[in-house]
Amino acid sequence: MKERKMENGLVSVDKWSEKSQAYFLTHLHADHTQGLTSTWSKGPLFCSQLTAHLFPSRFPGFNLSLLTVLDTGLWHSMRLVSPSSGSQTTLQVMPIDAHHCPGAVMFLFRGDFGCLLFTGDFRWEAECESAKTAREMLVDALKDNAVDVLYLDNTYCNPAFEFPPRLVAARQVVDIIDSHPGFDIIIGIDSLGKEDLLVHISDMLETKIWVWPERLQTMHLLGFHDIFTTRTSLTSVRAVPRYSFSIDTLNQLNTMHPTIGIMPSGLPWMVKSTKGNSNKSQLSTGTETGTEKIVRGVERCHEYMYIVPYSDHSCFSEIKEFVELVRPTSMKGIVSSSSSYVEPFYYFGGLCGERPISQNEHENKERDERVIDIQTKSFCGIHNTIQSRSMKPVGVSRVTALRRVSRGSKLAENDSSD
Numbered sequence: 172m173k174e175r176k177m178e179n180g181l182v183s184v185d186k187w188s189e190k191s192q193a194y195f196l197t198h199l200h201a202d203h204t205q206g207l208t209s210t211w212s213k214g215p216l217f218c219s220q221l222t223a224h225l226f227p228s229r230f231p232g233f234n235l236s237l238l239t240v241l242d243t244g245l246w247h248s249m250r251l252v253s254p255s256s257g258s259q260t261t262l263q264v265m266p267i268d269a270h271h272c273p274g275a276v277m278f279l280f281r282g283d284f285g286c287l288l289f290t291g292d293f294r295w296e297a298e299c300e301s302a303k304t305a306r307e308m309l310v311d312a313l314k315d316n317a318v319d320v321l322y323l324d325n326t327y328c329n330p331a332f333e334f335p336p337r338l339v340a341a342r343q344v345v346d347i348i349d350s351h352p353g354f355d356i357i358i359g360i361d362s363l364g365k366e367d368l369l370v371h372i373s374d375m376l377e378t379k380i381w382v383w384p385e386r387l388q389t390m391h392l393l394g395f396h397d398i399f400t401t402r403t404s405l406t407s408v409r410a411v412p413r414y415s416f417s418i419d420t421l422n423q424l425n426t427m428h429p430t431i432g433i434m435p436s437g438l439p440w441m442v443k444s445t446k447g448n449s450n451k452s453q454l455s456t457g458t459e460t461g462t463e464k465i466v467r468g469v470e471r472c473h474e475y476m477y478i479v480p481y482s483d484h485s486c487f488s489e490i491k492e493f494v495e496l497v498r499p500t501s502m503k504g505i506v507s508s509s510s511s512y513v514e515p516f517y518y519f520g521g522l523c524g525e526r527p528i529s530q531n532e533h534e535n536k537e538r539d540e541r542v543i544d545i546q547t548k549s550f551c552g553i554h555n556t557i558q559s560r561s562m563k564p565v566g567v568s569r570v571t572a573l574r575r576v577s578r579g580s581k582l583a584e585n586d587s588s589d
């Protein structure tokens with residue numbers, strides 16, 4: 172049987188160096204936009220509505236006519252040209268909320284190449300009410316589509332990484348702050364993400380939260396106008412860039428005022444053995460074992476430092492549940508720099524194979540699906556005229572083919588980690 176796969180040069184996901192006809196951005200974390208600049212002109216860029224809303228603040232001067240919003244839960248159809256044969260081919264894509272950071276989506280692709288699911292970074296919290304919609308979208312889409320290759324966020328694809336839902340971890344953070352009256356609190360965050368945690372803290376403790384000026388701008392774009400401030404006199408809780416967060420900093424702060432640091436992360440933060448040189452104590456994400464201890468759960472890893480397992484990535488059991496739901500023919504991890512990198516196939520190979528499709532689902536394959544047609548003059552030329560956010564559904568396509576043959580598909584590898 173001839174293996175069918177997506178050709179190189181058709182689309183790229185979170186990859187900006189190669190030549191493709193359409194580029195897809197899962198979310199705005201820096202490790203997914205490396206190579207993307209304000210002067211980008213390689214081709215059309217597709218993303219979620221919220222990512223597009225935030226985009227100009229990250230890439231000022233970007234040619235916004237290249238940016239196209241794709242609504243979640245809907246199939247969007249675009250015509251591309253096969254680089255090898257020169258013939259026209261139709262690709263359909265559905266974004267699905269990834270519950271990672273604001274605007275983050277997965278992309279489900281289907282076409283002559285088969286069906287591919289690219290998760291980007293994602294958190295799959297089964298009990299989370301807000302994740303139910305994404306689950307329903309995915310389940311509905313999978314009724315008619317067997318995923319050939321799953322490109323999976325494998326950041327924590329190791330049984331050692333188990334952590335609670337984010338709301339539970341958020342309560343743990345509030346408890347820590349509550350138990351330190353009179354202390355200043357600093358919390359390490361990225362330039363995007365963990366807003367829900369900060370809002371929870373603000374609600375529970377009835378306090379504003381300090382953020383740095385660029386972060387305040389992002390908060391305003393996200394619609395948070397009253398909770399955050401850049402005035403230190405208004406609050407003792409400060410969210411600071413994660414990279415500026417260190418035990419040295421905490422030691423210095425404590426010479427002026429009692430201060431604790433809270434790092435919300437599912438990452439395997441480790442305290443390096445300092446062998447009596449406590450002044451050089453530091454946190455790292457090193458991979459060595461023996462002299463280092465993997466910290467899980469809430470851990471007071473230093474006199475002034477707490478690690479709370481609040482993560483925007485799925486823990487191992489959530490990844491497993493996701494793979495059980497998708498049942499791809501094969502899979503590949505997208506994070507190769509993870510400190511515990513193991514190909515997810517090692518753990519979940521037994522879950523791969525043809526997903527059984529019920530008789531009821533066979534009948535459903537003839538149902539109508541709404542597909543938004545993205546009008547383009549040409550995706551392979553330099554000029555592209557793509558209808559943007561105002562585009563309306565212009566066509567209804569009937570899904571008639573249910574691909575059941577075993578095959579492989581290939582997308583450009585992603586080297587993201589977060």
Ligand SMILES: [Zn+2]
Pocket residue numbers: 198200271272292589
């Ligand atoms: Zn990310």
